[in-house]
Amino acid sequence: MSREHLVNLAVVLALVLLPLAAHLMGETYWVTLATRAAVLALAGVGLNIALGQGGLVSLGHAVFFGIGGYAMGILAYHAQTYTPVIESLGLPGTNLMPLIWLVAAMFAALAALMIGALSLRTSGVYFIMITLAFGQMFYFFALSWPTYGGEDGLSIYVRNRFPGVNTLVPIQFYGVVAAVLLLALLLSDRLARSPFGLALAAARQVPARVAAVGLDPQRLKLVAFVLSAALTGLAGALFADLNRFVSPTMFSWHTSGEIMVFVIIGGVGRLMGPVVGAVVFVLLEHLLGGISEYWQIAFGVLLLLIVLFARGGLIGLIAGREKAHG
């Protein structure tokens, strides 16, 4: 077992045990913080598929996070007001989490298909700018959409349901989120080792070679972008459920930036990078945010140090350079 495997195992154990310990000690607040970290980690796991495996520097992942958030917000809003989502069809809202997740992931994937098909014609800085521009379009759209709260956002009064779980109990809701996160990690790991993952990683490193063996590097990247968006959309739905509130902020480019930054801090392209990054992000936000509202300065310094001295992020620092899969 390599060192990275041990580190990964330790992270998984910590994900399961630490919040449980906090719960047993009655530290509900820490359980909620852990839930926040796990939800953000899920968004990061999504981004990591595009960024780490596909090499796509997307500054527009807030679009998918926001779509997930609003999918939850809109469905739950109609469920709590007993109004149909689409008047003419009489389509009702829902407060059932699995259904909300499905809608969130599907719409995020659909948006990614359209955004990706356009922006993957470019690369480098232009790709970053186009994804950023799409992000801003969605942000301003949400801001000026009065039906669902416009800039005030949308409050959902009761957390949505998950069969067999009381989601209002923090540790139980954490259990749901952690289970989803672990599943996503499993999927991400599988993906990296699959034939698709091999071709995608090659498309990131040497697109000319991928074309020369008869595969389409752009299509591989597009599929990665869509899968990545679906996970980030799912995270958006959970994020909204955690806060019982959605607002256009979820769409803002700050959100895209934050997700990307903590993935880089944790380790781009490393399985547990997003998890470690999200935990550090939430911890710093909590510990330093209490001292000064400028806590992100410290975060910036950390990012700088990581980029300068630890290319594999914190995971790289602990586990060493990545071994080629296999």
Place this chain on the structure above:
Amino acid sequence: MAEPVLETKGLTKSFGALRASEDVSIDLRPGEIHAIIGPNGAGKSTLIAQICGALRPDSGDVRFAGADVTALSVRARARRGLARTFQISALAMDHTVLQNVMLGALGARGRPWRFFVPVLSDRGLRETAEAALERVGLSDHAATRTAELSHGQRRQLEVAVALTLRPRAFVMDEPMAGLGAGGSKRLTGFLDGLRTEAPILLVEHDMDAVFALADRISVLVYGKVIATGTVADIRQSDVVREAYLGEGA
């Protein structure tokens, strides 16, 4: 005579005032090695790019395996069985040697849309890849990270990837470049046997290799083919001697 597998007719390509290819007509027949030689800047790379689909010619066309492929992409030509090796190794450096070759096998199969099964446990791909590594003598390095290979080993790996495509023709862009005498000799021996599997269009600077291998040689100077013929023809040609080989040759 058998119909050529690969053929260019009147390929012309300009970059501004520079004529990189001018009315280039060459063909590659079954079972042969056709070498393209020429001084630096003669337009060899431009020619290869047009043959493989990375560049569109201004005029002229490319025929491959009985069809006009001039309008087809690199990918489409590869799918029809045109395998190229790159002058500067285009390999995924973070991957293992085996993974690089498996990418070729995956390309040959043409369906990369499997998301949950580990690629290394795909026996079909693995056997194709391992057989190719065996043939070029890289079996012992299957698990090595490609970035750690020597220059010569990377050239071997390039050839191995091309083998997995089970192509109808090879286009090799200076496969001997940077090889030592021993490596060059070994690869020459290997290519010699390969021509019966699929003909090879060989762009090469190493004259010993070219003279040892080629059934025919075309000489490219300033984008134009100034001569095509057997090794003996080319050695004796005054035009070629003047333009390329120099007085002493």
